[in-house]
Amino acid sequence: MPKIPYTFQDPARLELALTHASLGESENNERMEFLGDAVLDLIVADELFRWHAKLPEGDLTEFKAWVVSRQTLAQAARLMRLEDSVRVGAGMKHRALPRSVLANLYEAILAAVYLDGGFDAAREFALNTLKVPLERVRRNEPEPNPKQILQQYCQKVAGKPPIYHVVNQRGRAHARAFLISAEVAGEKYPSAWGRTRKEAERWAAHEALLKLEAEDVA
Numbered sequence: 001m002p003k004i005p006y007t008f009q010d011p012a013r014l015e016l017a018l019t020h021a022s023l024g025e026s027e028n029n030e031r032m033e034f035l036g037d038a039v040l041d042l043i044v045a046d047e048l049f050r051w052h053a054k055l056p057e058g059d060l061t062e063f064k065a066w067v068v069s070r071q072t073l074a075q076a077a078r079l080m081r082l083e084d085s086v087r088v089g090a091g092m093k094h095r096a097l098p099r100s101v102l103a104n105l106y107e108a109i110l111a112a113v114y115l116d117g118g119f120d121a122a123r124e125f126a127l128n129t130l131k132v133p134l135e136r137v138r139r140n141e142p143e144p145n146p147k148q149i150l151q152q153y154c155q156k157v158a159g160k161p162p163i164y165h166v167v168n169q170r171g172r173a174h175a176r177a178f179l180i181s182a183e184v185a186g187e188k189y190p191s192a193w194g195r196t197r198k199e200a201e202r203w204a205a206h207e208a209l210l211k212l213e214a215e216d217v218a
Contacts, residue, residue, distance in 0.1 A: 180203075189208035
């Protein structure tokens with residue numbers, strides 16, 4: 001059973017949030033993912049705005065991007081053991097769910113809480129399940145930005161910054177995703193998806209750093 005810090009008045013909302021599109025049913029959690037994404041953005045933006053009265057917009061955006069990133073949300077989903085209860089199609093059973101699916105699942109659950117208990121319930125749920133990353137940004141201590149680390153590496157080793165290439169993009173304006181790869185000194189590294197170009201570039205930089213680190217160790 002999932003460890004969700006909320007008791008639903010209408011359990012059907014939770015069941016729908018746990019129904020992945022791969023199951024092929026007429027109703028699934030995709031619309032709830034869309035709503036949960038918007039609700040989470042507002043909750044996190046509101047917290048950051050109140051916590052950091054003097055930070056410029058760019059820094060607030062960077063903090064928010066980290067808190068709502070696929071990696072952070074996927075980790076929160078794992079801690080709630082959502083993977084044990086999600087209903088997926090045969091092709092996704094008996095294997096670990098991708099980080100993107102887990103992150104979307106978190107957003108769907110948040111939407112279900114919002115629909116069931118209102119904004120205050122959704123806010124309490126988000127503050128509870130994202131307590132660690134939110135506390136880090138409250139103290140102005142987010143994880144190191146992989147783009148900044150890669151930039152410093154490139155300037156030191158190659159004498160010029162990395163280049164980011166848009167490999168693919170999909171979705172409509174309100175739900176677009178980008179696939180981006182980083183190029184360092186003429187070599188392209190594994191690409192990564194993000195819900196914005198900035199997020200995709202962060203994960204592309206992360207992928208490049210992982211491979212560069214492996215090359216240094218080899």
